Amino acid sequence: MMNSARWRERLSYVAAIVTLLLVWQIAAFFLPRFLLPGIPQTGARMLKMLDNRDFLAGVQQSFIRLSIGYPLACMLGAGLGLLAGLSPHFARYLRGLISILQSVPPITWVPFLIILFGFGDAPIIIVITLASFFPMALSTMNGTEGVSRTHLELARVLGASRWQLLQKVYGPETLPAVISGAQVAFGNAWRSLIAAEMVGGASRGLGWSISYAGETADMAGVLVGIIIVGGSAAFIDHFLLERLKHKLLAWRTRPGGAIS
């Protein structure tokens, strides 16, 4: 019975993808091929590109940048957010800092960082970290504010030290907020990675490939890039992060109501 609900959910997801493809294919019928290639041509092109060593190396480079910048932001954000939960002074300071820095779109820093560090990985990684740090820190901070006072007092009565409070009460109690922060942060990280690569932070990578294809009016190349960008993000979010969330918060979904 539970499976049928799950299948229905999957089915609606498939329906959404089919709709998008349908709109694309119909539009392709009416437009010349160089303006909008259809699904078969784009598919053939994708197979060819996935066989191209330079393109794959670029994609790999993008993922390396992501896998440095994103975890770094998560750790910084969760750590500082938790610290803010312990000290109201630090919380005010951090909120101030975030609201100032957040009013600047992370991508704006690219020229500044390129001048400082030169072309390459450093500016892009820093932009990813900046973009995904904010949601993570804010979400963690809001999570620590929601920690039950009774839970804290109880731990103190049972003899908890400050460090134990952080580790055994604040930590687990803010975990749901930390995880949803990490999901939002991933979206930010991914968007700013592609954007930073597109506006010229690097001469290699998924974003760079798309903007290069655009400059040479290679529409099929652009579309393949878009599909890979969207597909990878959906895969990471739905399969990796969601699965991690279910595993970490398993206690919430333990079946069975109250026993009277």
Added chain:
Amino acid sequence: MSSGIKLTDVRKRFGQLQVLDGVSLDVKPGEFAAIIGPSGCGKSTLLRMCAGLERPDAGQVLYGGRPILGPDPARMMIFQEHALYPWRTVEQNVGFGLELSGLPAGERRERVAESVRRVGLNGFESYYPHQLSGGMRQRASIARALVMDPDVLLLDEPYGALDAMTRLTMQHELLRLWAGSGKTVLLITHDIEEALYLSDRLFVMGARPGQIIQEMALDLPRPRSRGDARFVSLREEVLNTLQIAA
């Protein structure tokens, strides 16, 4: 042998509100004492002081003759809402205090199992709080306190959220756990019958400002009957003190 708790002329103010205004009371070692009073009379604040979670503005709160400066596992508090950690199983909740003290896992499991058995929750060790009934949750929170083998048990309206039948069972169980343990108990309640049924000594508090308005030594033999003539007349007396027409 456990130590007693003594308050002398304790005062506490929250902003404009004088919550406690010169409260003195003496709970002897091994005694079961209860404080009863209307809501807002400061009885919870008083108990939190005994736990070391609040400090008095003036006066003294003594445990075994020494001032209470902060929380201590020797004085265990049982909270109004069971306050179990929802992400921990019964076993992990009960063993939390021992875990904090760094007791090795093997020894911890033994003591937790014993404590869980004493409150009748064996078989439910791997359940999460949301899978338990209200009474079972409160039992788990009592097991969590008992496993620390405290000197003093401080109970803050522990059965307030339970239905009447479960409450009677739990009161009976509490007496059984306490009998012969030598532990000092201080119970806060707004249930007159609960206080009369359980305690050796009863303090009646009045509100605004919070003060002890009557102290009664209850020497009724246990188990007590709620329909007993003396029980009923004592109940009458407390009602009169609280100026609630019976």
